[in-house]
Amino acid sequence: MPAPMDSAFGPTPAAAAAPRPSRARRQPPRGxxxxxxxxxxxxxxxxxxxxxxxxxxxxxxxxxQGQGPAQGLPGATAVPASPAPFSPAVDPGMADRVIACTAxxxxxGRATQQGYFPRIAGKPAGYLYHQLLHFRxxxxxxxxxxxxxxxxxxxxxxxIAGYFAALxxxxxxxxxxxxxxxxxxxxxxxxxxxDAARGIxxxxxxxxxxxxxxxxxxxxxxxxxxxxxxxxxxxxxxxQRRSHAPDCMARVARQLTAEDVSAVSAWLxxxxxxxxxxxxxxxxxxxxxxxxxxxxxxxxxxx
Amino acid sequence: xxxxxxxxxxxxxxxxxxxxxxxxxxxxxxxxLVACAxxxxxxxxxxxxPLPEGDGPPSAPPAARSVARGEYLARAGNCMxxxxxxxxxxxxxxxxxxxPFGTVYSTNLTPDPDTGLGRWSAGAFWRALHHGRSRDxxxxxxxxxxPSYTHVTREDAxxxxxxxxxxxxxxxxxxxxALEFPYxxxxxxxxxxxxxxxxxxxxxxxxxxxxxxxxxxxxxxLGHCAACHAPRNALGATRDAxxxxxxxxxxxxxYAPALDTVHEAGVADWPVEEVVALLRDGVAPRGTVTGPMAxxxxxxxxxxxxxxxxxxxxxxRALPGGEPQGRRxxxxxxxxxxxxxxxxxxxxxxxxxxGDDGRGRPxxxxxxxxxxxxxxxxxxxxxxxxxxxGYPPVTAGHPRxxxxxxxxxxxxxxxxxxxxxxxxxxxxxxxxxxxxxxVYRARERRGR
Numbered sequence: 001m002p003a004p005m006d007s008a009f010g011p012t013p014a015a016a017a018a019p020r021p022s023r024a025r026r027q028p029p030r031g032x033x034x035x036x037x038x039x040x041x042x043x044x045x046x047x048x049x050x051x052x053x054x055x056x057x058x059x060x061x062x063x064x065q066g067q068g069p070a071q072g073l074p075g076a077t078a079v080p081a082s083p084a085p086f087s088p089a090v091d092p093g094m095a096d097r098v099i100a101c102t103a104x105x106x107x108x109g110r111a112t113q114q115g116y117f118p119r120i121a122g123k124p125a126g127y128l129y130h131q132l133l134h135f136r137x138x139x140x141x142x143x144x145x146x147x148x149x150x151x152x153x154x155x156x157x158x159x160i161a162g163y164f165a166a167l168x169x170x171x172x173x174x175x176x177x178x179x180x181x182x183x184x185x186x187x188x189x190x191x192x193x194x195d196a197a198r199g200i201x202x203x204x205x206x207x208x209x210x211x212x213x214x215x216x217x218x219x220x221x222x223x224x225x226x227x228x229x230x231x232x233x234x235x236x237x238x239x240q241r242r243s244h245a246p247d248c249m250a251r252v253a254r255q256l257t258a259e260d261v262s263a264v265s266a267w268l269x270x271x272x273x274x275x276x277x278x279x280x281x282x283x284x285x286x287x288x289x290x291x292x293x294x295x296x297x298x299x300x301x302x303x
Numbered sequence: 304x305x306x307x308x309x310x311x312x313x314x315x316x317x318x319x320x321x322x323x324x325x326x327x328x329x330x331x332x333x334x335x336l337v338a339c340a341x342x343x344x345x346x347x348x349x350x351x352x353p354l355p356e357g358d359g360p361p362s363a364p365p366a367a368r369s370v371a372r373g374e375y376l377a378r379a380g381n382c383m384x385x386x387x388x389x390x391x392x393x394x395x396x397x398x399x400x401x402x403p404f405g406t407v408y409s410t411n412l413t414p415d416p417d418t419g420l421g422r423w424s425a426g427a428f429w430r431a432l433h434h435g436r437s438r439d440x441x442x443x444x445x446x447x448x449x450p451s452y453t454h455v456t457r458e459d460a461x462x463x464x465x466x467x468x469x470x471x472x473x474x475x476x477x478x479x480x481a482l483e484f485p486y487x488x489x490x491x492x493x494x495x496x497x498x499x500x501x502x503x504x505x506x507x508x509x510x511x512x513x514x515x516x517x518x519x520x521x522x523x524x525l526g527h528c529a530a531c532h533a534p535r536n537a538l539g540a541t542r543d544a545x546x547x548x549x550x551x552x553x554x555x556x557x558y559a560p561a562l563d564t565v566h567e568a569g570v571a572d573w574p575v576e577e578v579v580a581l582l583r584d585g586v587a588p589r590g591t592v593t594g595p596m597a598x599x600x601x602x603x604x605x606x607x608x609x610x611x612x613x614x615x616x617x618x619x620r621a622l623p624g625g626e627p628q629g630r631r632x633x634x635x636x637x638x639x640x641x642x643x644x645x646x647x648x649x650x651x652x653x654x655x656x657x658g659d660d661g662r663g664r665p666x667x668x669x670x671x672x673x674x675x676x677x678x679x680x681x682x683x684x685x686x687x688x689x690x691x692x693g694y695p696p697v698t699a700g701h702p703r704x705x706x707x708x709x710x711x712x713x714x715x716x717x718x719x720x721x722x723x724x725x726x727x728x729x730x731x732x733x734x735x736x737x738x739x740x741x742v743y744r745a746r747e748r749r750g751r
Contacts, residue, residue: 096667096705099656100692103708137390144691144709146389151601151696156703 094163100148101164109164112172113225113269124279125165126216126297130243132157139242141235171223171273178226179266183259187267190260191221200255201288203264206248211271213279217297223277226269233261244292251289346497347442351434358424360414365465373466376459379611380452380525381603385409395419395473400446401554403539405482407446415472420464428464429457434502442492444480445500450541451527453503454520499540518618521611522547526603531559531595532568547622551683556748557594558681563622567675570616571624578616579609584700590676591669593693594684601696637724637736645725648718652710653726661730667705672730682723682737686745689719716742 095108101120105111109121120128135145136152149157177184191211194202204211206218213220221229235241236253243249256264287294365373377383386409388397396411411419420428427438435449436442443449485491505523507516522528529544531552536542539553549561549568560567570578573589581587582604585597592600604612650659653671657663661672671677677685694706710719719742727734743749 091703093703096656097703098706100694100706100708103692103710103713138388139390144711147691148694148706148709151597152694153697153702156697159703 091159091163094159098160098163101160104144108167108169110167110169110171111225113174113223114172116225116227116231118224118228119171120164121167121169122277122279123165123219124213124216125161127213127219127293128165129158129161130217130293130297132161134241134243141240168276168278171277174222174270174272177266177270179263183263184267184270186260187263187265190256190264191267195255198255200252200260203268205285205288206283206291208280209284210274210280211268212274212277214283215279215281217291217294218279218283220273220277220279221268222271223273224269226265229265229268230261233265237261244296246290246292248287248289248291248293343493343497346501347493350502351430351436354424354427354430354438358427359422360424360468365468369462369465370469371466373462373464373469375606375608376463376525377466378603378606379521380455380463380527381599382412382463384598384602385447386412392473392475394467394470395475397475397478399478399481402446403553404486405480407444407480407482408478409447410477411473411475412467413470413473413475414468415474418474418476419472420467421472423464425461425464428467429460432460433457433504435496435500442489442496444482444492445495445539448527448530450500450503450544451524451529453500454505454524456504459525495538495540499538512617514614514617515621517611518614518616521607521615522618526615528562532562551681552595554748555595556683556745557687558679558683559595560676560679560684562619563624564626565624566626567679569622569624570619571622573620575613575616575620578619579612580700582607582612582615583698585696585698586701586704591695593688593695597693597696600698605696605698605700633733634735636733637728641721641724641736642728644718645721645723646729648714648722649725649729652714653722656705656707657726661726661732668707671726672732674732677726678732678734680735682727682735682741683745685723685727686719686737686742689723690742690746711746716746 098109101109104117105120106117109119111117111119131140132149132152133154134140135142136149136157138146179187190200191203194200194205203221206214207221208214208218211221212223232241233253233256236247236250237256239250241250253261383393385398385400386394386396388395391397392413394412396409398409399406400409413419414421416422423438430436431438431443431447432449432452432455435445435447435453480487505516505520507513508519511519523545528547529541532547532549533541533544534548534550535553541550547562549559549563551558562568562570565572568590573587577587577589581590581592582600585592585600585605604615607615649657656668657671658668661670663670676688679685688707690709690711692707692709695701695704697704714722716739720737720739723737723742726732727737
């Protein structure tokens with residue numbers, strides 16, 4: 001239902017019709033503001049270098065993956081080896097275009113483990129792209145996200161995902177553990193070993209031995225706030241968060257008890273991010289169950 | 304052993320007269336009710352012929368040309384926006400439309416015989432648009448904007464019908480509406496219609512150019528602009544639909560600015576090309592669409608051809624553009640403390656994009672100085688924008704827009720009020736200050 005949010009230039013119709021702002025108006029503001037402005041400028045330049053470097057690196061990974069052997073065992077799901085066709089060339093103007101994301105996800109998309117919001121910088125491009133589609137199309141539920149993405153095309157969402165995926169920025173150290181040692185041990189065991197008796201695979205089987213995710217569609221589990229992890233597993237249990245069918249995470253999450261969930265979240269949130277935190281090129285072995293999101297990403301398509 | 308006292312003569316008289324009076328009164332009420340009911344029934348059948356016996360869809364598939372025309376017209380009417388759930392099959396319905404009377408769920412327009420329009424004839428479809436009556440005779444809720452669609456021509460209705468019939472059928476039963484009593488009843492609907500709805504049609508005005516007439520048809524008919532841009536009364540009916548005097552969209556709680564004054568969203572002083580650009584691209588030199596209008600551009604107007612966009616521009620530019628009636632006097636300068644708090648917040652959260660001077664950055668971030676949307680009497684849009692942020696629609700003409708972050712998690716209601724007061728009164732701007740309660744109302748979508 002329509003209602004324009006109109007933004008008129010110039011205080012009066014006459015001023016609106018006047019020519020573009022003069023050069024004097026375009027000059028950087030003075031005083032403290034000018035310092036801020038220059039800082040921003042140099043930060044932007046630094047960021048661009050990082051982005052360019054990350055883009056080259058990402059392209060390398062992508063090419064390596066393209067050449068990698070497809071894995072597959074009978075009865076198991078192969079890890080798709082071909083990445084979604086994301087353009088590694090990142091437009092320098094993108095940082096300004098996605099400034100809307102930074103109020104929650106932190107400057108440059110690197111929210112820390114202190115708050116609620118997840119970091120998005122450096123996540124696998126296919127994963128980010130599918131989450132954007134999920135929010136837009138109602139498979140994930142967070143009103144602020146859905147509102148921002150409501151009138152975006154697949155193409156622009158793919159570009160936004162590619163931009164954040166290509167950022168390579170350091171991680172902050174984790175906060176102190178927020179659970180008692182027995183709970184942490186229970187979490188560690190579930191993450192590393194799973195529980196075969198209850199049909200729970202180890203997290204590391206899909207999310208990588210270092211838990212930094214796997215290209216192009218599986219996200220990292222480290223570097224995230226405990227509250228975020230708790231709420232995501234909970235959302236999978238209730239069906240509020242969904243992925244493409246077959247929804248492997250929903251299946252896993254529904255095997256977990258409330259104690260399991262808080263143990264896993266507390267342990268994961270207390271882990272430092274190893275190395276650069278970059279996602280692995282491929283999973284350590286075949287996926288323990290079919291995952292629609294991973295398959296969709298391999299096809300490079302939208303649902 | 305007291306016997307009951309004998310009634311006095313006075314009481315006897317009152318008792319014998321009372322029943323007579325009551326009977327007369329009851330009779331008068333009954334007559335009045337019957338008269339009202341007849342009037343309501345008669346008004347609900349105004350100009351309407353029943354569907355013929357054995358009415359149903361034609362056996363032949365629709366002609367390709369009519370399907371193509373219908374697709375274009377369905378875009379102009381933005382049918383899909385309401386008749387598609389987020390992530391759902393196109394036109395299969397299921398989207399909830401919140402109204403002050405409850406939630407109305409859109410219906411399935413795909414040609415599925417059991418849950419969609421599969422058994423509908425072109426005549427039944429036309430009757431729904433023109434008279435607001437479903438195939439089975441039930442009255443339809445005016446959340447389906449038939450007070451506007453009633454102006455759609457039979458020819459256009461038939462083309463849209465052909466297009467919908469060409470879609471893949473999707474089996475998706477309608478969700479029952481969740482309306483409060485008595486709004487969910489057919490009787491309430493019949494009374495509402497008797498009071499506020501007459502089937503229409505727009506005869507061209509001979510002394511106006513054809514382009515203006517075409518624009519009026521699109522704006523008042525398929526475009527159903529009045530659904531948001533006209534004020535509504537307490538029963539949800541638009542008042543003076545042709546006036547487009549602006550209105551608060553119920554429940555959504557965005558203000559759709561008036562199109563008949565240059566102080567709000569009127570375009571009387573805009574070049575035609577800029578109006579066309581705004582509707583086609585979502586951005587023009589003097590304005591950007593966000594909020595609910597973003598959906599209109601994204602799903603509807605960006606697909607209109609140049610001639611139709613120019614016709615809409617011609618019609619909108621010819622609306623009166625001057626001072627609205629009862630324009631407010633200049634509001635007082637807000638308190639210094641609020642302005643100082645607002646200025647500090649602005650420097651911290653806003654100036655990076657909108658500039659210390661409120662001029663924004665052309666092509667990326669809109670100016671706030673002199674921005675009509677910032678200066679509207681009601682602060683609801685500026686508050687909602689600060690709380691929710693937003694992106695203009697992604698269109699072919701504006702494929703990579705810049706967006707604004709939502710600040711709802713970042714600053715408190717007090718702070719939103721201060722910064723909104725500041726941007727409405729800095730750099731020569733002057734508009735009523737914003738109170739914390741205004742922010743609370745906007746955030747909770749409680750209207751004013």
